[in-house]
Structures are given as structure tokens and as C-alpha cells.
Amino acid sequence: MSSPTLLVLYGSQTGTAQDTAERIGRQAQRRRVGVRVHALDTYNVANLISESLVVFVCSTTGQGDPPDNMKNFWRFLFRKSLPTASLCRLEYAVLGLGDSSYAKFNFVAKKLHKRLQQLGASALLPVGLADDQHDLGPDAVIDPWLVLFWQKTVSLYPLPAGTTPLDDQDPLPPRYVFHFVDDITEKLVEQPLPPDSHAPPSSAHPFPARVLSNQRVTDPSHFQDVRLIEFDITGSNIQYVAGDVMMMRPFNSPEDVAQFCQLLRLDPDRYFTLAPTDGSTAPVPARLPRPCAVRYLVERYLDVAAVPRRSFFELLATLATDELERGKLVELSSPQGQDDLHSYCTRPRRTALEVLADFPHTTAELSVNYLLDLFPEIQPRSFSISSSLLAHPKRIQILVAVVKYKTRLHKARKGLCSSWLASLDPAQGEVSVPLWVKKGGLKFPQDPDSPVIMVGPGTGVAPFRAAIQERIAQGKTGNVLFFGCRSESKDFYCRTEWEEKVQAGHMTLFTAFSRDQEDKIYVQHRIKEQAKLLWDLVGNRNAFFYIAGNAKQMPAAVCDALKEVFQQGGGVTESQAQEMLNGMEKAGRFQSETWS
Template sequence: MKLFWRFLFRKNLPPGSLCRLDYAVLGLGDSSYPKFNFVAKKLHKRVLQLGGNPLLPVALGDDQHDLGPDAVVDPWLVALWDKILMLYPLPPGLEIISPDVRLPPKYTLHYVAEDSPQPNGALLQPTKPRAAPSELCPFAAPVVSNQRLTAQSHFQDVRLMEFDVTGSGITFSAGDVVMVQPQNCPEDVQQFCQLLHLDPDRHFVLKPTEPGTALPALLPQPCSIRHLVTHYLDISCVPRRSFFQLLSCFSTSELEREKLQEFSSAQGQEELYSYCNRPRRTTLEVMWDFPHTTCAIPPEYLLDLIPRIRPRAFSIASSMLAHPDRIQILMAVVRYKTRLSKPRRGLCSTWLASLDPEQGDVRVPLWVKKGGLKFPSDPDTAVIMIGPGTGVAPFRAAIQERVAQGRRGNCLFFGCRQKSKDFYCQAEWEELVAKGFLTLFTAFSRDQEEKVYVQHRILENRRLVWELLSSRNAHVYLAGNAKQMPAAVAEALQSVLQLEGGLSPSEAEEYLAALERSQRFQSETWS
């Protein structure tokens, strides 16, 4: 993909390079992000610039739409196939496969005899990988500690977790992320097996239906049903429309089949959203609601029906210089209410929070990837870090790393609700302040009548911020998960540039843009 992208944007490509290319672009994005569908827009513009012929206008799917990206994808796909079939008709004797026809499964499942040798298997084997740990070969890291940082009376449970990566070959820098492969809880696995009348201890092997199809890399062969459901099938995710479409093919109940077909139709998307997406109903819960259909699902279709569990990314909150052979993360346990009686829980955070190293050897499959934040190598460069809540995690790693190298000029703006309840790592920050390694500004939004956020502290200390930017070539970093926070911080920084630097509004805006282009202003935010 990188090679293709570099080739496509070569400056010496003639304007008519792609004049014989018919193309269509569908982008999938989230309009809550500033660069909504940036790649799709850029790709469409470049191919058009090189003479390509667009079959359809560029389509931009949006996760924020009430109906999700399907609101754009559905009509786009219909129009695309109509256009393709008009330009390239099928040969005589061939017809489009009807949507009512059930396609064969991607794999066939064959049970093995109970006395066959079984693999030791699982993702959690404490083996030392030959190569650097990766998604296909994660390192089974022992959990060293699992400490709650927030007060028991606080509504949110935030943990500082530490993993031992001794002997893994893992190395990382401040700003990198650790990928964690989660698993389903035993209670959900048991319920799933009961619903489908599956023996969790029975073993099977998979064979591809079509020659040349690769087997799932993360599943051992042979594999137990328990391992498949625990480590591979994401039964806690909110199912997509395609799930209901395929599920309807197995239904032995006319009533259930009609409802499933309605949910998978274009006309039924609003009702599907109300039933499934709005309350965040899980795949397992949907299966409970359609028991006659669920018990009729052929096991070989499970891998077509349910997606695999995807790894979760966490900003690393520690430095190898301060904590050799250790990785620490700052994790908020996801738990919230919908109109369903049972609270919604995040799969990975709930599983990690349940791990207790005092109860024995507890291991987590993980590997490390490069993150989006890059910190300066020049020891004289100051850094301004803005990290409300768990957004402070990568900055904790950066501060530990810089302190271990004897670097000063570390300025942190940290925000949370209450000093007594969610001031993460308070003692650590205060010790560094006392030693002169850190300048700390805090905003406790609920500790006074009028709410105070980090952007207010930036404005209050605008003279220092301007001095660091203008005199010490400071780099600015922003991380957090509040929707309005990136815009509010950018506005505060522009005010600093105007009030202390004497810039006009347009000049301040261009100054920030120039900082971003030069990598002196980096942000990592999520909604």
C-alpha cells in the first residue's frame, strides 16, 4: 500500500497517466474527526487529476450517521453494480447470484476423534517468540500488577497495569502503543455453547472450501470449540447488518426469519438501529432473542457469521529507561448504561481489569507498534503536553524518558474531574515538580462551581506558553478523548499567539498550521 501511494503521488507522472482507468471511491470514516475521510478524498482527487474516469461521485460513509456507513454504502453499491454491468455485461448463460442463495462457508469444519493428539495451544503459552512479537505471534506477558487509581466512590474505574516483557525482544519509545489481544469471559463462552448446543471441549480441524484460501492464522489446528469462542469469535460486538442477513438463512422459525430479513433489508435499517446499535446489543444477546434460529446455525458458518476479536491499542504509559522490561498502561474500564437492563461493558478493559496476578500466573498476549506521537531528540527542546484524563498516558512515558536522560523543560497541563478522586499519578508528578523536572498545571473541573478545563489553564499561563514556543522552540502535544477538547485547546493556543505574540487571528491560525506541518504540534485524540 505504501509503494502504491508513493507511486500515485509522484510529481513526474503525466496528467493523462490514468486516462484508461474507470474507478469509484468509497471512503469509510467518522465525521467527529477533523480529517473526515481525508484519504478517500485525496485518492479521488489524485486519480481524477491523472485522467481517471469516475464511474460515480466519491461516496463518504460516516459512522456518526444514525444508520451508520450503510446509509451511504447501500445506494452506492447498487449504483456501482448497475454501472459496471452496463459497461461490462455478463457473458451469455451467466446470471447474478440471487441474494436468497446461501453461499458455501469459507471453511468446512471436521470434528476429530477424542483420542487424537491435541496441541498445547493457545495464545497464552509462555513461549519466547523467535521474531519480534506481532499480531500473528504475540508475546504472552505476565501481569505484574493491576492497581486501581481512582477512588472507590468515583464513577469510573481507571487502572494502572504493568506487564513483564522480559525475554520478548520488545523495545519501544515514548509515544508508542501496545496492542492487546483480549478474550471473552467464561460465562459468555458457556452461554454461547449452550445456545448452539456445542460441546466446548470437542476438537475440530478447518479446511478451506476454495483451494488457495488461507486458514485463520490465530487458530491452532486442531482447535477446541472453547478456544474458538474464547479467543477468536467476537460474540460481544454489536452485529452488523450482514450478520442478520446470513442468520436469516438458517432460521427454522418463520416468525424469526421474517424479523431477521426485515433487519437485513434497506427498509428495515431504522428499526435495526433502534434494536441493535442504539442500545449496543451484543451478538450473544441477539442470539438469545432468536433461539430457534441460533440452535440451527451450522458450526462451519460461525467464522462467516461472527468476526474475529480485534486487538485493542493502548498508549504505553511508561519508559523502558525508568522501568526496564516492563510495559505500563493507563486504562479506563468501559462500562455504561443503555436502555437495556444489563450495563454495557468493554470486552478488553473488563477482561484486563478482572486479571489478578496475586491469584497465580496471569498472562496477556501483546505486542508493540509505533505510535503517532514523536518526541524531540534534542535535549534542549522544551515540550508542552496537554493530556486530560487517560490522555496523559503517553506523556507519562515521555516525562519518565526525558527525566531519565536528565532533560528539563517538561510542561504538563493535566485535567480531570476532582483532585481527590481521579488525579492520576499525583505523587509521581509532585515529586518531579519538587525536583525541578516538571512544570505542572492542573484543572479539576468539578472542584468548584464554575467548571475549569485545561484550555483555561493554558490561557492563564499564556506568557509561559508563548515563551516556550518562541524562545525554546517548544513542541506541543495533545492527547485525550473529549470530543470538544481538541478544538477548545486549539482556540486557546491561538489566543495565546494573539495576546502574547501580537499575531492577527489569521496569522495565529497559520502559525499553528506551520507548527503542525513541522511536527512541532502533534495530537492524538479519539471520540
């Protein structure tokens, strides 16, 4: 049987799914299998009926929801009108990328696998459930899953007689060729075509929002720098409600841009156009101006400050000519070398830029044409909006914890987006951030008589600040907030605002300052202390209950505390309390938004 063209479709809000999909694409090329790799939002799902062989790589967001670039595909695939045998010609495999610290671990992958079977498609192998929490990361599942996938595929579709796979160490051609051009003015590059003025800002056409203020809300002596940042969205037609999310793509630091250009001997002020190489089906990235400055590419597009994935080392190994460096790169990209890769790169959070500096001979010989194969695109970051348009017209605010920590590497590790945002100082001149807004996972009740209980320790309080501002502006009462932090004097965000609202009778506040006494006190302890109040609100007044914050231990501890409230107030058993919580979640009266 002749081999069909393999279609690899990926859906994710991070770069991991794209990186994995492209890795499968390169493996297909080495096996001389025709391959197409597409994001799910660039593929016409109606064509799925005519496909023969498809791999789906997908992640899960929120409470078991598909990622944004998968939603249109998801809606189409779950139409009740689709015939049960509509995909009977399709052989497929599903690889899920997830995090087992979340309750709905790889939910989208599992549900997609089941739905494809309902429509008559045949699974080549069980669904792969990669887990970020594994010591070796998702590759611990991806590697053996891909070995099994290719065994099945090659047995079904053997290569024609006389055809042999390419060697793993032979370089594949790059996806694009750079054509450098001269006599281009900066104006042509930096001014993209304006979007439709009636369309809301989007990933393709963000709104350049001016930074109005960038205020530190933790004490200067506190180890954690947290910022309340306000943007001006006048003229943007951006609309949002409490629970919505602000999106942006950060820029690389000037220092990293300069070092990258120095290592690769690139002139940051030169301009280029991109063209796909012969046989490449990769579309030219629409987000890059045409022509584009090297500085723009490195500053705003290539994720040079990220911890590189294994595919980065795989590609570098094929391009290296120095024997010592090539041997080390081959070892780090091999299945047997994953412990070493974890120790060298993942654990200390070594960046791709630092890896290039560690392999100087390979870096010096690196062709510019491989840049977009080596480095993923900078992915959008999301922040819960912490303000209400009703309270702050034409403004949008976010609460940002600046990520900075030490590893065994000499230089402190920094979060790309939070560090970039913290560096924006409107007092030094006008600065703007290209941003857009999307619907969030938290939905607040419209009924003015429904009380709302919100548990938001740390920056988890951000969406609840928006909700409280909005509900007060709408005249809604029954606003109860549980806030937790380390110290009342160091990181009690928005303290004055909360105290004024409590004084005015607009909200009830319970605080937990974990380090202000010998025994640590957390929000779950305060919930147990307020069992009588909470049972009255939930059991008698149909209150809505919300959790936002770090996904590690807090959400589970809060859920356990809430179940104790049910047992104590309602006189129910532990299993009945769990059923009550499940019922609230199903009815939308229990919602959470957590992150790892």
C-alpha cells in the same frame, strides 16, 4: 463485454472495512460476478497493473495516515517513479470509512482516489465518504453508494444472456467447512510454533507478557475504574520509546464462551480443522491453531460480544427457516429497516450473542460452518504506553479506563478489552497477555533544549507520563503538563509521582479539576491563564505542543485557547494565529492523538 473478476481490497485497523468488503463480495456472488476479497497487506500491489475492476475500502488513522495493513501498498502507490499511465486499464471505486469528528475526515480515501486518477485509472463513481457520526452510521452512505456502484458495473459488464442473479434470500455457501477430529491432545493445540527469536513480537506472534500488577488509580467511590497495569517483557526483545503503542487482542469472558457454546450446542472441548469450501478463495485464518479447540475459537477469535453489523442480520435471514424470525431478520437487514435496527441493536449496544438468544429457532438450526461468515475476528486494541524503558527496564505499563455503562437493556454494557484486562489478577496466580508494540503517532523532540507542552486530560495523560519519564532520564528540561480530571480526590492519576517530579524541579504541572467547584474548569481554561508562559515557550523557545485524549470537544477547545495565546502574546489576528498553528503542525511542533 464479459465481466472481469472484481477485486475488493480493504485496509483498516478495525473490522468495519473487512465486513464491508466481504459484504461487497457477497453482493458480487449474488450477481454472479467473479470476486476476490483481500486485505491490502495480503495483496501483491505490483499486480494492480493487470487488474481491470477494483473496489478499495479504506479507513484513516492518526493525522490522516493509512492504517497498518495498508502502509506497504501506500508506499508503493506513491512512488514517484511510477509512470502516469501505469493504471490506464483499471476501473475503480473508493469507499472511505471515517468519522467526521476528526479533522482529517476520510483523508486516506480522498488521497487514494486522487492518486489512482494521477496514474491513469478511471473512477466508476465519486469517492464514498461514510461517516460514523451519522445517526444511521456508515450505512447511510454505504447503501446508496453500493446501489450506484452496481448500476455502473452492470451497465458496463452485463450478465451473459440467460444468466440471472441469485435471489437475495438464498443462502450462499459458507467460506469454510469444519472437520471435527478426535483423540487430539490439548498440547498440540495450545502451543503454536515459536516465532523467530530475532524478530520483534507481532500480531502473528505476540509475546506472552506476564502481568506484574493491576492497580486501580481512581478512588473506590469514583464511578470510573481506571487501572495502571504493568507487564514483564523480559526475554521479548521489545523496544519502545515515548509515544509508542501497545497492541493486544482481548479474550471473550468465560460466561460468554459458555453461553455461546450452549446456544449453538457446541462442545467447547472438541477439536476441528478448517477447509475452504469449493470455489472459495478465502485463506484459512493463520491465527487459529491446527487443529483448533472450539473453546479457543470462541474465546480468542470470534467477536461474539460486539454489536453486530447489518451483514450479520443479512446472513442470518438467509439461514432462518422459522417464518416469524426470518421476517424480522429480513426487515432488520433491509434499507427500510435501518431505524428499527438502530433502535434494537446499535443504540442499546446489544451484542451478537444476545441477538442469537433473541432468535432461538434460527440459532438452534445454525450450521457451525457459517460461524466465520457470521462473526468477525476479534480486532487488536491499542493503548498508549504510559512508561519509559529508561525508567522501568524490561517493563511496560498502560493506563486503562474500564468501560461499563447502562443502556435500556437490563445487563450493563462492558468494554471487551478493558473488562478482560481489569479481571486479570496476578495475586490469584500467574497470568499473561499476548502483546506487541508498534510505533505511535506522537514523536518527541531529540533536541534537549526544546521545551515540550503536553495537554492530557483523563487517560490522555498516558503517553505524556512516558515522555516525562523518558525526558527526565535523558536530562531534558522544559517539561510542562496540563492535566484535567473531575476531582482532585477521586481521579487525579499518578498524583504522588507528579508531585515528586515537580518538587525535584523536573516538570511544571497545571491541573484542572472540573467538578471541584461550581463553575467547571477545564484544561483550555488553564492554558488561557498561562498565556504569558506559553507564548514565551512557543514564540521564543520553539516549544513542541501536544494534545492527547477524547476527540469530542477537548482538542478543538484547546486549539482555540492556544490561538488566543498567540493573539495575546504575539499581537496577531485570529487568521494569523491559525496560520501559526498550521505552520507548527506542518513542522511537527503541534501533534495530537485523539480517539472517539
